[in-house]
Amino acid sequence: xxxxxxxxxxxxxxxxxxxxxxxxxxxxxxxxxxxxxxxxxxxxxxxxxxxxxxxxxxxxxxxxxxxxxxxxxxxxxxxxxxxxxxxxxxxxxxxxxxxxxxxxxxxxxxxxxxxxxxxxxxxxxxxxxxxxxxxxxxxxxxxxxxxxxxxxxxxxxxxxxxxxxxxxxxxxxxxxxxxxxxxxxxxxxxxxxxxxxxxxxxxxxxxxxxxxxxxxxxxxxxxxxxxxxxxxxxxxxxxxxxxxxxxxxxxxxxxxxxxxxxxxxxxxxxxxxxxxxxxxxxxxxxxxxxxxxxxxxxxxxxxxxxxxxxxxxxxxxxxxxxxxxxxxxxxxxxxxxxxxxxxxxxxxxxxxxxxxxxxxxxxxxxxxxxxxxxxxxxxxxxxxxxxxxxxxxxxxxxxxxxxxxxxxxxxxxxxxxxxxxxxxxxxxxxxxxxxxxxxxxxxxxxxxxxxxxxxxxxxxxxxxxxxxxxxxxxxxxxxxxxxxxxxxxxxxxxxxxxxxxxxxxxxxxxxxxxxxxxxxxxxxxxxxxxxxx
Amino acid sequence: xxxxxxxxxxxxxxxxxxxxxxxxxxxxxxxxxxxxxxxxxxxxxxxxxxxxxxxxxxxxxxxxxxxxxxxxxxxxxxxxxxxxxxxxxxxxxxxxxxxxxxxxxxxxxxxxxxxxxxxxxxxxxxxxxxxxxxxxxxxxxxxxxxxxxxxxxxxxxxxxxxxxxxxxxxxxxxxxxxxxxxxxxxxxxxxxxxxxxxxxxxxxxxxxxxxxxxxxxxxxxxxxxxxxxxxxxxxxxxxxxxxxxxxxxxxxxxxxxxxxxxxxxxxxxxxxxxxxxxxxxxxxxxxxxxxxxxxxxxxxxxxxxxxxxxxxxxxxxxxxxxxxxxxxxxxxxxxxxxxxxxxxxxxxxxxxxxxxxxxxxxxxxxxxxxxxxxxxxxxxxxxxx
Numbered sequence: 001x002x003x004x005x006x007x008x009x010x011x012x013x014x015x016x017x018x019x020x021x022x023x024x025x026x027x028x029x030x031x032x033x034x035x036x037x038x039x040x041x042x043x044x045x046x047x048x049x050x051x052x053x054x055x056x057x058x059x060x061x062x063x064x065x066x067x068x069x070x071x072x073x074x075x076x077x078x079x080x081x082x083x084x085x086x087x088x089x090x091x092x093x094x095x096x097x098x099x100x101x102x103x104x105x106x107x108x109x110x111x112x113x114x115x116x117x118x119x120x121x122x123x124x125x126x127x128x129x130x131x132x133x134x135x136x137x138x139x140x141x142x143x144x145x146x147x148x149x150x151x152x153x154x155x156x157x158x159x160x161x162x163x164x165x166x167x168x169x170x171x172x173x174x175x176x177x178x179x180x181x182x183x184x185x186x187x188x189x190x191x192x193x194x195x196x197x198x199x200x201x202x203x204x205x206x207x208x209x210x211x212x213x214x215x216x217x218x219x220x221x222x223x224x225x226x227x228x229x230x231x232x233x234x235x236x237x238x239x240x241x242x243x244x245x246x247x248x249x250x251x252x253x254x255x256x257x258x259x260x261x262x263x264x265x266x267x268x269x270x271x272x273x274x275x276x277x278x279x280x281x282x283x284x285x286x287x288x289x290x291x292x293x294x295x296x297x298x299x300x301x302x303x304x305x306x307x308x309x310x311x312x313x314x315x316x317x318x319x320x321x322x323x324x325x326x327x328x329x330x331x332x333x334x335x336x337x338x339x340x341x342x343x344x345x346x347x348x349x350x351x352x353x354x355x356x357x358x359x360x361x362x363x364x365x366x367x368x369x370x371x372x373x374x375x376x377x378x379x380x381x382x383x384x385x386x387x388x389x390x391x392x393x394x395x396x397x398x399x400x401x402x403x404x405x406x407x408x409x410x411x412x413x414x415x416x417x418x419x420x421x422x423x424x425x426x427x428x429x430x431x432x433x434x435x436x437x438x439x440x441x442x443x444x445x446x447x448x449x450x451x452x453x454x455x456x457x458x459x460x461x462x463x464x465x466x467x468x469x470x471x472x473x474x475x476x477x478x479x480x481x482x483x484x485x486x487x488x489x490x491x492x493x494x495x496x497x498x499x500x501x502x503x504x505x506x507x508x509x510x511x512x513x514x515x516x517x518x519x520x521x522x523x524x525x526x527x528x529x530x531x532x533x
Numbered sequence: 534x535x536x537x538x539x540x541x542x543x544x545x546x547x548x549x550x551x552x553x554x555x556x557x558x559x560x561x562x563x564x565x566x567x568x569x570x571x572x573x574x575x576x577x578x579x580x581x582x583x584x585x586x587x588x589x590x591x592x593x594x595x596x597x598x599x600x601x602x603x604x605x606x607x608x609x610x611x612x613x614x615x616x617x618x619x620x621x622x623x624x625x626x627x628x629x630x631x632x633x634x635x636x637x638x639x640x641x642x643x644x645x646x647x648x649x650x651x652x653x654x655x656x657x658x659x660x661x662x663x664x665x666x667x668x669x670x671x672x673x674x675x676x677x678x679x680x681x682x683x684x685x686x687x688x689x690x691x692x693x694x695x696x697x698x699x700x701x702x703x704x705x706x707x708x709x710x711x712x713x714x715x716x717x718x719x720x721x722x723x724x725x726x727x728x729x730x731x732x733x734x735x736x737x738x739x740x741x742x743x744x745x746x747x748x749x750x751x752x753x754x755x756x757x758x759x760x761x762x763x764x765x766x767x768x769x770x771x772x773x774x775x776x777x778x779x780x781x782x783x784x785x786x787x788x789x790x791x792x793x794x795x796x797x798x799x800x801x802x803x804x805x806x807x808x809x810x811x812x813x814x815x816x817x818x819x820x821x822x823x824x825x826x827x828x829x830x831x832x833x834x835x836x837x838x839x840x841x842x843x844x845x846x847x848x849x850x851x852x853x854x855x856x857x858x859x860x861x862x863x864x865x866x867x868x869x870x871x872x873x874x875x876x877x878x879x880x881x882x883x884x885x886x887x888x889x890x891x892x893x894x895x896x897x898x899x900x901x902x903x904x905x906x907x908x909x910x911x912x913x914x915x916x917x918x
Contacts, residue, residue, distance in 0.1 A: 427631040430594050431685075433618040434625040435645030436692050442619075445644075449635045 090152025121210025207374030248372030420454020551600030593618030624689030
């Protein structure tokens with residue numbers, strides 16, 4: 001799955017004693033962040049240059065045809081249906097786990113999140129390999145809903161966990177029944193998280209290639225891929241990519257609406273009371289059955305089908321060697337890309353957290369535009385750039401793939417970097433300097449130890465996202481090299497399910513386990529990160 | 534570049550003409566202050582008065598627009614040259630303590646020490662000093678708020694600063710804890726011999742801890758005095774009300790006495806010209822309240838309201854003879870005075886006064902007004918602007 005930044009901002013008790021002090025950001029920080037923004041937005045510029053090279057008339061001609069209408073209809077209806085389903089499933093599941101006395105909540109919380117880590121194309125492969133019903137529109141709805149509902153579940157669960165239980169009590173005391181309390185207060189408090197999750201779901205669907213290719217469902221992304229990679233029809237691919245970016249921007253435009261409306265405020269700094277959980281009573285068993293079914297469909301089928309094919313097909317001897325080779329390249333590219341993305345994210349995070357002026361906010365917001373650029377678009381723009389300006393030198397070189405990864409997953413790195421930078425308020429550095437420590441010493445002895453763990457976590461997040469990326473990898477991977485994802489893809493396309501299955505399982509394993517650990521890391525109470533060692 | 538007056542080479546802290554603005558908003562408008570070596574000074578001000586900005590400039594975290602900051606005759610800041618925070622040897626204890634969360638208590642206290650040998654002994658000694666001997670290996674999140682502030686103080690004192698700045702260090706503590714932490718901090722700072730500057734909005738804290746109190750108002754120092762002088766002789770009525778409870782009464786001076794609605798009062802600060810219109814400050818504890826009317830000499834009054842505080846009560850009173858504003862008296866908690874009760878009040882001791890600005894143009898040539906002072910209370914609102 002193309003993991004996207006899950007920006008969960010817990011409600012903050014407003015402390016009147018903390019006065020916002022405006023500092024002008026240092027020039028080097030502004031300069032570095034500006035450079036990062038330029039790098040991130042470069043693909044968009046390349047795309048526009050390419051389109052204008054083809055001529056406005058040609059582009060308009062390519063866009064105004066029935067194919068575009070078909071693709072638009074396919075993309076939009078799938079996005080709407082899957083987003084709605086994810087909103088309902090994700091919100092209800094989060095409420096059941098966080099707000100009721102459901103037995104085994106901790107286990108459910110883990111099982112419900114793991115499908116997040118399984119790449120969409122693996123889920124799609126597993127379902128398509130066991131049933132011919134799973135294809136086209138209905139197949140895409142099933143697969144995508146099961147693969148991405150955690151994008152709603154995760155922020156909503158975090159929001160419900162941080163929500164003030166006193167508000168529900170207040171609503172009940174004002175005469176609202178259970179159901180109306182749930183709809184008006186509980187969902188109301190979480191509506192920002194729900195909307196935010198839905199935006200991420202929609203963006204993932206716009207960007208998805210592998211899953212739809214397997215299911216034979218045509219969207220903008222699959223069509224761009226076909227035009228560019230198979231028909232070498234760059235102008236058409238480019239025109240369609242423009243439409244895709246516009247769609248992404250429209251969806252991104254919804255996101256600020258979720259943020260602007262209402263913020264949690266709480267007077268007093270007293271510790272939050274423990275939540276009184278709703279009793280499920282006789283509903284306990286049916287709820288277990290429903291959640292169990294969800295986990296079987298989202299987690300059981302992909303894992304089960306892969307295991308089945310591995311044994312049914314009989315694993316050939318050479319698979320082990322190619323696994324090692326592909327694994328090495330995956331680790332190499334992902335590691336370098338994660339390091340690059342983290343380094344790029346740090347100045348922007350510092351600017352955004354410490355200098356919340358207008359310039360800093362604008363810069364940070366501009367980097368969000370990356371979210372509207374699916375992997376296919378970034379890969380397209382970068383390969384075009386390489387061919388046109390670098391004389392074909394870099395095309396399908398490792399450097400381009402790493403750059404594409406770093407740009408694609410920058411928002412993810414930024415989420416991690418922001419979280420870690422907010423662990424190191426300026427007050428700590430000021431205290432250190434008043435104790436006679438020079439700036440370099442302060443950075444090494446105070447700032448770095450405080451933000452280090454968070455940066456490491458951000459690195460891991462990006463590493464995992466890169467390791468399971470398929471679309472951009474297929475276009476930019478150096479000739480003759482296979483990564484885990486591309487090797488899986490090659491076998492899968494030959495219908496060599498037995499050979500594809502071990503790759504699917506390895507991808508699931510490397511994505512799921514660390515994702516769980518990382519989720520726990522970011523879930524820890526603020527103020528504790530880095531304090532435990 | 535006009536050379537500002539070089540501060541006299543006194544010990545301690547000298548601040549001359551300090552200005553600072555954030556954008557269009559002037560926060561400090563010419564602050565002058567001198568703190569003698571080894572003194573414990575308090576800067577008292579309402580929120581938004583600029584006191585924290587002043588402290589941050591002293592620490593070197595902010596740069597002043599103009600003005601001079603000097604310590605022991607050495608200029609740290611003059612609006613052009615700026616000595617960095619790490620070179621100033623000025624300790625800073627913030628409101629939250631700002632303990633490094635990744636270091637133990639011992640790691641925090643020893644953070645500023647550069648030498649390796651003897652480090653443990655110094656840290657242990659300081660922790661002993663602040664009464665946290667056994668907690669060297671705890672992490673900050675395992676400490677209570679009061680303990681965190683003590684560690685922050687020990688950390689600041691470890692590097693033997695010339696000045697310790699305390700930025701409302703007790704504000705985030707529970708009321709019960711505050712008194713004991715305050716007392717401990719005071720004794721620790723005294724024993725360390727460092728000059729200390731405490732910033733606070735709590736007048737009780739400033740009066741009880743400091744040798745000298747500087748009241749900051751609208752970005753400038755309104756008065757610097759010992760706590761006793763500040764309380765008894767504030768520079769103007771507004772300051773009198775800011776530092777404690779105050780009854781402000783109109784009167785007319787005759788040499789060292791004054792005629793007021795509360796009778797003839799003795800003035801504390803020397804002679805006043807005869808027949809000058811004045812405002813008299815009567816602190817609540819200067820009002821002696823005797824239950825029952827006609828209980829000896831004094832003015833008859835009626836109790837309006839009683840605020841019970843345990844150890845004492847604040848009683849709101851109106852005098853019988855005029856529709857004057859209610860007055861507040863402090864009585865011991867055991868005295869029971871219900872609303873409506875008749876009492877006799879009398880002012881004890883000398884009182885402080887200020888000449889009143891002339892009312893309109895007619896001020897000085899209005900002897901008639903002077904003789905009618907007993908009823909002048911009702912004129913007060915008209916006269917004050």
